[in-house]
Amino acid sequence: MFTLYRMEVVKDKETGKPMEFEKVVEVRRSIRMFQSRKIENEKIYKLIEMARLCQSAKNRQPWKFMILENEAKNQVADIMLDLFNKNDYELPGYINSSKTSAKIIKNAITLILVYREKDDNWLIGDLLSIGAAIEHICLEAVNLGLGAVWIRDTVYTEEEIGKQKGYPDLQLVSAIAIGYPDESPEPRARKPMEEILIKENTLKDLCNDSKL
Numbered sequence: 001m002f003t004l005y006r007m008e009v010v011k012d013k014e015t016g017k018p019m020e021f022e023k024v025v026e027v028r029r030s031i032r033m034f035q036s037r038k039i040e041n042e043k044i045y046k047l048i049e050m051a052r053l054c055q056s057a058k059n060r061q062p063w064k065f066m067i068l069e070n071e072a073k074n075q076v077a078d079i080m081l082d083l084f085n086k087n088d089y090e091l092p093g094y095i096n097s098s099k100t101s102a103k104i105i106k107n108a109i110t111l112i113l114v115y116r117e118k119d120d121n122w123l124i125g126d127l128l129s130i131g132a133a134i135e136h137i138c139l140e141a142v143n144l145g146l147g148a149v150w151i152r153d154t155v156y157t158e159e160e161i162g163k164q165k166g167y168p169d170l171q172l173v174s175a176i177a178i179g180y181p182d183e184s185p186e187p188r189a190r191k192p193m194e195e196i197l198i199k200e201n202t203l204k205d206l207c208n209d210s211k212l
C-alpha cells in the first residue's frame with residue numbers, strides 16, 4: 001500500500017541535530033488546527049510502523065489501524081455530529097466536546113481509527129497496550145514534523161462508526177487526527193512532581209505520621 005524508503009530525520013530547529021527523544025516528549029502538544037498540505041504516504045507508513053513496534057501485554061498486539069482521508073474521514077465527523085442532530089432531548093454536557101472533536105476531524109488531513117480486537121478476558125491489558133501504541137504514533141508525529149491529537153470522543157458513536165466502516169466486530173477505541181500543524185499551542189499545565197510522587201505506605205511511615 002505504501003512505498004517504503006528511508007525517511008529523512010527531522011532536525012531540531014535550534015541545534016540542527018536530529019530531534020532527541022526527550023525533546024520530542026517536551027514539545028509535543030495536542031494539535032487541533034492543520035494546514036491543507038497532504039501528509040506523504042511514507043510518513044503515514046512510519047507512524048503505523050512505530051505503533052507496530054510498541055510493547056503490549058503478553059505481546060498480544062491487540063490493535064488494528066484504519067487510515068482515512070477526505071470523504072471517508074469526514075463521514076466519521078458527520079456520524080459524531082449526527083448524534084446532536086438526531087436527539088431532541090438534552091445530551092449530558094460532557095458529550096458536547098464530541099462536537100468540537102468532530103470539527104477537528106474535519107479540519108485534519110488524515111484520521112487514524114484505532115480498533116481493539118474484542119476479547120473481554122484481556123480488556124484492561126489490551127486497552128493499556130493500545131494506549132501505549134497511540135502515544136507512539138503521537139510522538140512519532142512530532143518527530144516527523146506533524147501534529148496530532150488523540151480523540152476519544154468517538155466513544156459516543158463508536159458502534160455507528162464501526163458499522164459504517166465495515167468492522168462491527170472490532171471495538172473502536174480512539175481516533176488520531178493528524179496533519180501539518182497550523183498552530184503552536186502553549187504547554188498545558190501539568191501537576192508538579194510533589195503531587196504525583198507518592199510515598200510507600202510502610203509501617204515505618206505510619207509510625208512517623210502518628211508520632212508513635
Ligand SMILES: Cc1cc2nc3c(=O)[nH]c(=O)nc-3n(C[C@H](O)[C@H](O)[C@H](O)COP(=O)(O)O)c2cc1C
Nearest residue numbers: 028029030031032101104149150151152153154188
Ligand atoms: C485518552 C485521551 C483522550 C483524548 N480525547 C480527546 C478528544 O476527544 N478531543 C480532544 O480535542 N482532545 C482529546 N485529548 C487531548 C487532551 O485534551 C490533551 O492531551 C490534554 O488536554 C493535554 O494537552 P496536550 O496534549 O497539549 O499536552 C485526549 C487525550 C487523551 C490522552
